Amino acid sequence: EAGKADCGVKSNLKSIPGVMTIRGCAYAGSKGVVWGPIKDMIHISHGPVGCGQYSWGSRRNYYAGTTGIDTFVTLQFTSDFQEKDIVFGGDKKLVKLIDELQELFPLNNGITIQSECPIGLIGDDIEAVSKAKSKEYGGKTIVPVRCEGFRGVSQSLGHHIANDAVRDWVFDKLTPEKSRFESTAYDVAIIGDYNIGGDAWSSRILLEEMGLRVIAQWSGDGSLAELEATPKAKL
Numbered sequence: 001e002a003g004k005a006d007c008g009v010k011s012n013l014k015s016i017p018g019v020m021t022i023r024g025c026a027y028a029g030s031k032g033v034v035w036g037p038i039k040d041m042i043h044i045s046h047g048p049v050g051c052g053q054y055s056w057g058s059r060r061n062y063y064a065g066t067t068g069i070d071t072f073v074t075l076q077f078t079s080d081f082q083e084k085d086i087v088f089g090g091d092k093k094l095v096k097l098i099d100e101l102q103e104l105f106p107l108n109n110g111i112t113i114q115s116e117c118p119i120g121l122i123g124d125d126i127e128a129v130s131k132a133k134s135k136e137y138g139g140k141t142i143v144p145v146r147c148e149g150f151r152g153v154s155q156s157l158g159h160h161i162a163n164d165a166v167r168d169w170v171f172d173k174l175t176p177e178k179s180r181f182e183s184t185a186y187d188v189a190i191i192g193d194y195n196i197g198g199d200a201w202s203s204r205i206l207l208e209e210m211g212l213r214v215i216a217q218w219s220g221d222g223s224l225a226e227l228e229a230t231p232k233a234k235l
Contacts, residue, residue: 025149027051029158031114034166035145037061037194037219038227039071040109042101045078046094046126047116051149052078062198063221070107077101081118090124098133098142109224110141112165120148130169141224143169170227181229187215189233195220 024032027045032055035043045052056076065071079097081090098111111133113126126144134142145165147158188207193200200220207214215233216226 024155024158026147026152026155026158026161027114027116027149028055029152029155030145030147030162030165031055031158033155033194034159034162034219035112035114035143037063037073038112038222038224039063039065039073040107040223041112041141042072042075042077042105042108042110043112043114044094044097044101045076045116046081046090046113047079047118048081049078051116052076060197061220062195062201068105072105072108081116086118086122089122090119091126091129094124094126094129095133098129102137110143112143112145114145115148117149120146120150139173141170141173166227170224171231181215181232183232184213185234186212187233188212188235189216189218189226189230190214191218193217193220 031043031045035041036055045055053076061073063071063073067074077097079085079090079093081093085093094113101108101111113130115124115126119126126146130142130144134140143165145162147161151157151161190200190203190207193203195201195217200217204214204217216222216230218227218230
């Protein structure tokens with residue numbers, strides 16, 4: 001019986017916030033896999049600059065578009081938390097950042113707020129900021145994502161958190177007036193491919209040559225409009 005008490009699956013131990021590991025965290029799962037490849041939205045790494053730097057351009061998520069004009073995948077946006085932001089809160093800084101991004105990149109179709117560990121630890125209300133700025137900008141899609149790294153054993157939970165955010169802040173906000181989508185009997189969505197090296201494009205070509213209409217890619221080379229259209233896919 002000796003030694004059995006500590007004979008568990010070591011990889012199931014939670015990562016320690018602030019300590020680099022050989023695996024990703026919930027933030028990495030949300031930003032790197034689900035939200036980051038959505039090309040026409042700006043994704044804010046809300047917290048210290050290190051997490052944004054670590055996740056910047058680490059994967060070859062290919063996309064079509066003009067970077068800095070209508071696509072933003074390879075750009076990195078961070079609120080650059082400092083000690084005073086931990087003490088006094090970062091909501092005002094986040095508001096200022098959203099305003100600056102809206103001024104600099106007016107063709108963005110939406111914004112996500114990818115929260116890092118300190119945001120959850122100090123309890124910043126990113127949901128309230130998102131709602132207020134969305135209203136200010138005429139109903140613009142602004143999505144708060146509670147993907148602080150300490151939430152999950154690995155990046156897997158970040159995938160779940162990000163997908164829940166799509167459900168709660170994209171699908172649930174779509175009104176019949178806003179949707180201009182016209183469905184057909186052959187609408188399909190490509191799910192779970194974030195277009196590493198352009199492989200999702202190959203899948204899309206094959207499906208389209210079969211006579212199917214690909215209405216969404218999740219999430220490589222995807223767009224906000226494709227996210228919104230996904231529930232209408234037949235497969």
